Amino acid sequence: MDEQFDFKKKYRNILLILMTGGILVSLAVILISKPGASRIWANVLLNNQYFIGLSLGAAFFLAVHRVAQSGWHTLLQRLPDAMTTFLPVAFILMLLIYFGIHNLYSWTDKNLSDKVIEGKRAWLNIPFFFARLVFYFAGWIILTRMIRKNSNTLMTSSDLKYHNRKILFSGLFLVFYGITVSASSWDWIMSLDAHWYSTLFGWYVLIGMFVTSLAFITLLIWLLKRLGYLKYIRPDHIHDMAILIFAFSIFWTYQWFAQYELIWYGHLPEETSYYITRLHHFKIIFFINLGINFSVPFFGLITINSKRQIGWVAIIAAIVLMGHWIDYWLMIMPATAGDKAGIGVLEVCMTLFYASLFIFIVLRSLSTGPLVIKNDPYIEESLNYES
Numbered sequence: 591m592d593e594q595f596d597f598k599k600k601y602r603n604i605l606l607i608l609m610t611g612g613i614l615v616s617l618a619v620i621l622i623s624k625p626g627a628s629r630i631w632a633n634v635l636l637n638n639q640y641f642i643g644l645s646l647g648a649a650f651f652l653a654v655h656r657v658a659q660s661g662w663h664t665l666l667q668r669l670p671d672a673m674t675t676f677l678p679v680a681f682i683l684m685l686l687i688y689f690g691i692h693n694l695y696s697w698t699d700k701n702l703s704d705k706v707i708e709g710k711r712a713w714l715n716i717p718f719f720f721a722r723l724v725f726y727f728a729g730w731i732i733l734t735r736m737i738r739k740n741s742n743t744l745m746t747s748s749d750l751k752y753h754n755r756k757i758l759f760s761g762l763f764l765v766f767y768g769i770t771v772s773a774s775s776w777d778w779i780m781s782l783d784a785h786w787y788s789t790l791f792g793w794y795v796l797i798g799m800f801v802t803s804l805a806f807i808t809l810l811i812w813l814l815k816r817l818g819y820l821k822y823i824r825p826d827h828i829h830d831m832a833i834l835i836f837a838f839s840i841f842w843t844y845q846w847f848a849q850y851e852l853i854w855y856g857h858l859p860e861e862t863s864y865y866i867t868r869l870h871h872f873k874i875i876f877f878i879n880l881g882i883n884f885s886v887p888f889f890g891l892i893t894i895n896s897k898r899q900i901g902w903v904a905i906i907a908a909i910v911l912m913g914h915w916i917d918y919w920l921m922i923m924p925a926t927a928g929d930k931a932g933i934g935v936l937e938v939c940m941t942l943f944y945a946s947l948f949i950f951i952v953l954r955s956l957s958t959g960p961l962v963i964k965n966d967p968y969i970e971e972s973l974n975y976e977s
Contacts, residue, residue, distance in 0.1 A: 592964070593819055597957035605950040612943030619936045625927075631690030632926035633937060637944040638687070639778060640802070640918050642680045643795075644948065647803025648673035649734045650767060650796075653760035656737075661968030662830060662975045665822055668963065669810045671741055672955035673803065674734040676948055681727040691716065694926050697784045706785050706860075714781055722777060726770045733763040741963055748965040771796045782925035786864045790849040797842045801883075802914045804835045805907035810952070812904035819961060825898040826977040832897035833977075835910060839887035846880065867924050872931070879920055882913030915941065 620630055648670035655663050692698050697707045697714045707714065736759040740752040772792025780791050788794075808831050814820045853861045868876050890906040891897055923931040962969070 592960050593962070594960050595814065595819060595953070595956040597953050601953065602950070605946045605953075608946040609943055609950070612939045612941075612946060615939040616936055616943065619934075619939065623936075625936055626930050627690065627693040629923075629927040629930050629932075629936070631687070631693045632923050632931070633940045634683070634690065635687060635694060635778065635926070636915075636918050636922045636937075637941055638680060638684050639922070640915055640941075641676060641944050641948045642684070643799035643914075643918075644803050644806050645674050645676045645680060645734075646730065646767065646771065647799035647801070648807065649730070649737070649763060650800055651803055651807070652737060653763045653767070656757050656760035657764060659757070659968075661971030662827065662977070664966050664968040664972035665962055666807070666811060666820070666827060667741070667966075668956065668959075668961050669807050669814075670803065671738050672952045673806065674738065675955040676951050677727065677731050677734060679947070679951060681731065684723060684727070685720075688720065691719075695781060695784070697781060704784075710784070714784065719777060722773065726774050729766045729770060730763075733759055733766060737763065741966075742959060744963045744965040745959055746965070750967065753967055768796075771799070779921050782922060783864055785860050788849050788853065788861070788864075790845060790852075794842075794845045794849060797838060797845055798914050798917055801835065801838045801842055802911055804831060804838065805910040805914075807831065808835065808907040809904055809911070812900050812907075814961070815900060822962075822973060824975065825900075826975050827972075828900050828903055829894075829897045829977045832891050832903045832906075835887055835903075835907065836891040836897070839884060839910065843880070843884040846883075868920055871929075872920065872924055875916060875920060875933075879913065879916045882909060883917060886910065886913065 616633075619625070651663075651670050652667060652674075654660075655667075687694065695714075696702065697710065698716060712718075737756055740756045740759070743749075743752045772795075775792050775795040779795065780787065808828075811820060811823055811828070811831070815823065850865065853865060886909045887906055890909075891903070896902055919933065919937075
């Protein structure tokens with residue numbers, strides 16, 4: 591129960607090499623092929639959104655279980671805890687958007703004569719945009735840090751007040767996150783198509799974040815078990831992670847269909863423009879997105895036995911992670927890069943840089959303490975859990 595992840599030098603070096611290679615190749619592609627400023631900054635925004643989503647989805651996973659006083663996840667809670675440590679880095683990376691904001695958001699053009707955008711100026715203006723960004727991140731970072739702080743204290747103390755504080759901060763996080771995840775999705779993604787709006791969009795983004803975080807947690811479990819850690823994680827825990835991926839992939843599909851069906855049925859020009867662009871110019875990717883994010887987890891995890899095999903669940907989780915990257919691509923790229931949008935070397939290498947950085951931060955965090963919070967009051971329940 592006192593096992594601690596050893597973030598060996600060779601692991602660090604591999605990730606640093608991948609980071610360096612990813613950013614150098616990305617710069618080379620930018621200098622040689624000149625893909626255009628809009629596509630470059632769209633890649634930055636896409637990866638910021640994707641990896642912020644992994645961190646926030648992990649925090650949501652923790653907070654929901656704490657408030658519900660669930661015990662089965664206790665043995666693996668250090669994994670999503672570590673994922674939330676990326677948020678301060680994500681804040682810095684999101685601030686970089688300032689230098690490319692005019693290449694991303696049409697509403698930043700003060701000379702643009704557009705009655706719809708003029709009517710949204712009270713919300714869509716650069717100073718308020720960044721003030722909200724700072725507010726979102728301040729709340730996310732502070733609340734997740736307080737949850738982690740009380741978890742870490744339970745490593746050495748069995749005082750229940752630290753557990754109760756975790757529940758308090760988890761409840762506060764859920765309220766704050768429920769509001770800000772919608773508002774941030776309006777700011778950072780929906781305002782790329784400044785005329786378009788959807789009342790379901792915030793929920794759609796939230797569920798996508800949660801599914802990707804579940805998939806990444808599952809891959810972390812698989813990796814650590816391959817390295818000889820987490821021997822106490824049973825097939826029952828894997829089964830419940832697989833159930834969550836299965837269930838919320840279906841819920842994501844429901845959100846996708848509900849948004850599409852209502853816009854199709856309403857047939858309002860300011861709503862249908864979003865889907866017309868993506869269906870007419872990016873039809874293959876449009877249907878690949880739906881196929882991967884629904885069909886793969888649905889048919890791959892529909893049987894009981896498939897949910898209990900960590901190797902198989904890890905394969906499905908990896909595909910789901912790729913699928914939701916495509917989902918973010920569809921939300922962002924058509925609106926920003928337009929005809930220049932694509933999935934090429936630039937997209938692959940920039941994502942490689944972000945992924946390596948994210949994994950480096952998560953593994954470094956895991957190495958700072960035991961992999962199990964041994965004084966958590968639900969530890970025995972999790973050790974003896976049967977699903």
